[in-house]
Amino acid sequence: GAGVSQSPSNKVTEKGKDVELRCDPISGHTALYWYRQSLGQGLEFLIYFQGNSAPDKSGLPSDRFSAERTGGSVSTLTIQRTQQEDSAVYLCASSLMSSGGWNEQFFGPGTRLTVL
Amino acid sequence: GNSVTQMEGPVTLSEEAFLTINCTYTATGYPSLFWYVQYPGEGLQLLLKATKADDKGSNKGFEATYRKETTSFHLEKGSVQVSDSAVYFCALSDGGATNKLIFGTGTLLAVQP
Numbered sequence: 001g002a003g004v005s006q007s008p009s010n011k012v013t014e015k016g017k018d019v020e021l022r023c024d025p026i027s028g029h030t031a032l033y034w035y036r037q038s039l040g041q042g043l044e045f046l047i048y049f050q051g052n053s054a055p056d057k058s059g060l061p062s063d064r065f066s067a068e069r070t071g072g073s074v075s076t077l078t079i080q081r082t083q084q085e086d087s088a089v090y091l092c093a094s095s096l097m098s099s100g101g102w103n104e105q106f107f108g109p110g111t112r113l114t115v116l
Numbered sequence: 117g118n119s120v121t122q123m124e125g126p127v128t129l130s131e132e133a134f135l136t137i138n139c140t141y142t143a144t145g146y147p148s149l150f151w152y153v154q155y156p157g158e159g160l161q162l163l164l165k166a167t168k169a170d171d172k173g174s175n176k177g178f179e180a181t182y183r184k185e186t187t188s189f190h191l192e193k194g195s196v197q198v199s200d201s202a203v204y205f206c207a208l209s210d211g212g213a214t215n216k217l218i219f220g221t222g223t224l225l226a227v228q229p
Binding site for chain 2: 031033035042043044045048050055056059091093095097102104105107108109110
């Protein structure tokens with residue numbers, strides 16, 4: 001079956017430009033997460049969606065970062081006025097909440113963002 | 117807040133050597149503990165997990181035991197292979213409302229033939 005997919009796989013942009021990163025979770029997974037993997041900060045949580053709402057945005061590093069999810073499926077992470085410190089691999093993960101509790105998070109391959 | 121500390125890498129071993137990667141955590145309550153692995157050029161994937169104290173997670177010859185008394189979840193393998201070369205991440209989740217993962221910094225393992 002299809003796993004979590006992300007696009008683009010690589011994105012090079014100039015400082016000050018806006019970028020959009022896309023995540024397609026596993027079909028039926030209600031929970032969706034964005035993480036960032038960077039040299040200086042390791043792997044850090046950014047935002048969590050349950051359905052279309054985001055009850056935990058505590059990891060977003062600044063107000064230049066925003067995300068939305070539509071139809072309980074696809075999510076878009078938008079970074080406005082990119083800075084060089086935004087360069088990182090952005091990972092998306094999805095999971096299913098069942099009667100037995102939380103299940104494994106499945107990760108996508110990531111989008112490598114380079115800000116020049 | 118919750119945090120995970122794991123040993124710095126890189127760890128370089130010869131094939132068939134014994135592997136230990138240390139991981140300790142700080143958390144309130146009773147977190148679930150995980151080891152994730154990232155092979156070269158691939159995405160992050162779950163290697164093993166343990167959800168309560170004294171549980172042992174195991175997969176592909178790797179093992180880790182949830183030790184509440186020492187707040188540790190060390191990863192071990194008795195005989196590593198070249199194909200085990202990867203970055204290993206220790207992580208915890210408090211379950212709760214979001215189940216978000218808190219990761220350690222990752223440990224690069226290089227196994228030489």
